Amino acid sequence: MSDASKSTSSVLPPSPRAHTAGAKVLAVTSGKGGVGKTFVSANLAAALTKRGYRVLVLDADLGLANLDVVLNLYPKTTLHDVFTGKAKLENAIHKAPGGFSVLLAGSGMVEYSRLTPQVRNEFLEVVNSLVPKYDVIVLDTGAGISDVVLFAVSLASEILVVATPEPTSLTDAYATIKVLAVQQNRDHVHLVINQAARMGDGRAITAQLQTVLDRYVGSEAGKRMRLVHVGDIPIDASVREAVMRRQLLLLTAAGCPAAIAVSALAAKLDEALLKD
Numbered sequence: 173m174s175d176a177s178k179s180t181s182s183v184l185p186p187s188p189r190a191h192t193a194g195a196k197v198l199a200v201t202s203g204k205g206g207v208g209k210t211f212v213s214a215n216l217a218a219a220l221t222k223r224g225y226r227v228l229v230l231d232a233d234l235g236l237a238n239l240d241v242v243l244n245l246y247p248k249t250t251l252h253d254v255f256t257g258k259a260k261l262e263n264a265i266h267k268a269p270g271g272f273s274v275l276l277a278g279s280g281m282v283e284y285s286r287l288t289p290q291v292r293n294e295f296l297e298v299v300n301s302l303v304p305k306y307d308v309i310v311l312d313t314g315a316g317i318s319d320v321v322l323f324a325v326s327l328a329s330e331i332l333v334v335a336t337p338e339p340t341s342l343t344d345a346y347a348t349i350k351v352l353a354v355q356q357n358r359d360h361v362h363l364v365i366n367q368a369a370r371m372g373d374g375r376a377i378t379a380q381l382q383t384v385l386d387r388y389v390g391s392e393a394g395k396r397m398r399l400v401h402v403g404d405i406p407i408d409a410s411v412r413e414a415v416m417r418r419q420l421l422l423l424t425a426a427g428c429p430a431a432i433a434v435s436a437l438a439a440k441l442d443e444a445l446l447k448d
């Protein structure tokens with residue numbers, strides 16, 4: 173942040189940010205599918221936009237893209253057109269409700285669910301061209317440890333793993349985090365526990381996962397993978413209602429417990445990753 177914006181930030185919220193260093197690329201991923209990655213990506217983007225950042229969400233779940241459904245946006249021009257050379261990148265970027273930008277995958281992307289050298293190059297080129305234009309790029313990736321998911325995550329400087337308290341979600345999160353440590357040499361990931369029955373449960377869950385990681389990944393790979401617990405989001409009927417109505421929770425039910433938790437998550441990530 174520039175000195176000028178620092179001095180005015182207390183009197184002029186949301187403060188203007190310095191746009192010099194290029195975007196932080198944050199991959200939102202998970203072990204198991206359906207845990208809330210797209211919900212978190214879209215609403216976190218809205219919350220970070222509110223905090224004064226220029227944010228773009230890229231639908232990087234190429235095979236099972238559904239950010240368009242959540243945002244009720246069906247643009248003519250998508251990432252698919254950019255990958256096939258039918259459109260310029262800037263024409264595939266659209267404004268979402270919530271004020272952030274989106275680059276949607278488009279239905280034709282199913283054919284890209286396999287990681288070919290072409291997909292690799294196109295993906296890399298798209299992210300590289302976006303980095304200078306935003307403060308935060310959120311990659312809403314797929315679940316699991318397929319090549320294409322791991323490649324999308326490899327493009328990010330920071331990772332947010334979404335897990336629910338269900339044992340199946342936690343074992344799959346463990347598998348994903350282990351691969352990130354071993355294959356991508358990551359030494360930390362951020363962890364948010366979504367659909368928590370009680371706020372605060374995530375701390376104990378994180379500590380348990382950390383113990384297992386220390387025991388197995390630490391000894392096998394000879395390095396430590398540190399989990400940074402960045403918050404819990406409660407299970408909240410308003411989330412399902414917002415998805416059914418194809419509206420952003422943060423815009424239509426900003427006072428509900430899940431929306432408050434996503435705003436708190438944005439504040440935490442702002443503090444941890446973005447303010448430097």
Ligand SMILES: Nc1ncnc2c1ncn2[C@@H]1O[C@H](COP(=O)(O)OP(=O)(O)O)[C@@H](O)[C@H]1O
Nearest residue numbers: 206207208209210211367406407408411412415
């Ligand atoms: N905190 C929550 N409370 C209640 N339901 C939720 C919550 N988070 C997600 N959901 C439900 O889970 C569904 C799947 O979420 P989604 O973001 O599409 O998952 P993913 O992108 O990981 O596949 C949503 O449509 C919503 O109905």
Ligand SMILES: [Mg+2]
Nearest residue numbers: 209210233238
């Ligand atoms: Mg999704």
